[in-house]
Amino acid sequence: MNKFDYMEKHGFEQLVYFYDKTTGLKGITCIHDTTLGPALGGTRLWNYKNEDEATLDVMRLARGMTLKSAAAGLNLGGGKTVLIGDAETCKSEAYFRALGRFVQSLNGRYITAEDVNTTTRDMEYVNMETDYVVGLEGKSGNPSPFTALGAFYGIKAALYYRFGTDDVTKFSFAVQGAGQTGYYLIKYLLEHKAKKIYFSEINPKHIERMNREHPEVEFVDPDGIYNLDIDVFSPCALGAVLNDETIPKLKAKVIAGTANNQLLDEVKHGEAVKSRGILYAPDFVINAGGVINVHHEIRGYNRDNVIRDVKKIYDRLLEIFKISDKEGIATQQAAKIFAMKRIETIGRIRSNFIP
Numbered sequence: 001m002n003k004f005d006y007m008e009k010h011g012f013e014q015l016v017y018f019y020d021k022t023t024g025l026k027g028i029t030c031i032h033d034t035t036l037g038p039a040l041g042g043t044r045l046w047n048y049k050n051e052d053e054a055t056l057d058v059m060r061l062a063r064g065m066t067l068k069s070a071a072a073g074l075n076l077g078g079g080k081t082v083l084i085g086d087a088e089t090c091k092s093e094a095y096f097r098a099l100g101r102f103v104q105s106l107n108g109r110y111i112t113a114e115d116v117n118t119t120t121r122d123m124e125y126v127n128m129e130t131d132y133v134v135g136l137e138g139k140s141g142n143p144s145p146f147t148a149l150g151a152f153y154g155i156k157a158a159l160y161y162r163f164g165t166d167d168v169t170k171f172s173f174a175v176q177g178a179g180q181t182g183y184y185l186i187k188y189l190l191e192h193k194a195k196k197i198y199f200s201e202i203n204p205k206h207i208e209r210m211n212r213e214h215p216e217v218e219f220v221d222p223d224g225i226y227n228l229d230i231d232v233f234s235p236c237a238l239g240a241v242l243n244d245e246t247i248p249k250l251k252a253k254v255i256a257g258t259a260n261n262q263l264l265d266e267v268k269h270g271e272a273v274k275s276r277g278i279l280y281a282p283d284f285v286i287n288a289g290g291v292i293n294v295h296h297e298i299r300g301y302n303r304d305n306v307i308r309d310v311k312k313i314y315d316r317l318l319e320i321f322k323i324s325d326k327e328g329i330a331t332q333q334a335a336k337i338f339a340m341k342r343i344e345t346i347g348r349i350r351s352n353f354i355p
């Protein structure tokens, strides 16, 4: 890949490769855009096939973080780190402290956190060498309940926009995946007495937990979830679940869930969902509860303030749905315009000199 062409096309600021000769740590930090504030994004550890695969992944993820934080109203830019290695064998105190030193060398332009294959424990080691790490044990903690809470309010906003009421007792739901976020989302729906809830899962432990704790939530086969006659389909498992094969099957009138990258092709499938009359809550807007939670760690953590900010996802989505209708574009595109406009406007008001 031609990295500078890709950077120019999507407005990337910085791509940093680092290697530690003591531990063999190999990583890449990408800072996409810092107009709104320091770039924040977790550290993902993955056995990438090669350098190009890792580079493309870190750039794609960093850019996603720029949009997510901008749309969430946070003063954060987008960044990400990927480490190339085998999570089973490469982890150690020294490995993560070496990472911490590279993060510190960026002097606050980038703030890291846990992500796939890294844990709050690993971040404790990172924290021994840098101030620029969040999501630590005893601070903001597990983001999933907040991501699910944001999705719950996002679902209510979509229901209100589509049906004129956000009263969940009138609607039926299908939640795909009852892991960290799906489990909490189902809990919130039950607390608010949703009319009917189905769930699909592939992990026997998670199926058993749901059956034991909430037998009224009905299990459906993972392939069967797309055909259900329900009001809301809530993807809370994998990406790319909205595609040529699944979209024609859907009977739901609203799609709103926590999963990242739900549309296989953002433009094509965003349009396909729209043309079927389904209201899609853009993933990076509805699933921002986790980053909102972690952001509060930078400002001084207060749980009530986090909940107050997570609930704002409701109004934000209404605004995005209105842009989509006014401009005649898919909601995913409207969400991007919404995020980019904030970056441009705030960037411009900061352009004057203050002595």
Ligand code: NAD
Residues within 6 Å of the ligand: 143, 144, 145, 147, 176, 177, 178, 179, 180, 181, 182, 200, 201, 202, 203, 206, 222, 236, 237, 238, 239, 258, 259, 260, 287, 288, 290
């Ligand atoms: P998780 O791994 O805890 O849960 C996902 C669940 O989906 C698992 O239980 C898994 O068994 C199940 N699953 C996998 N394939 C499935 C299939 N084909 N059908 C039905 N179930 C299936 O993950 P999570 O933390 O709940 O995250 C879910 C999604 O939300 C991911 O896309 C993640 O990137 C995104 N997300 C999570 C957070 C967060 O705070 N955890 C924040 C933002 C976005």
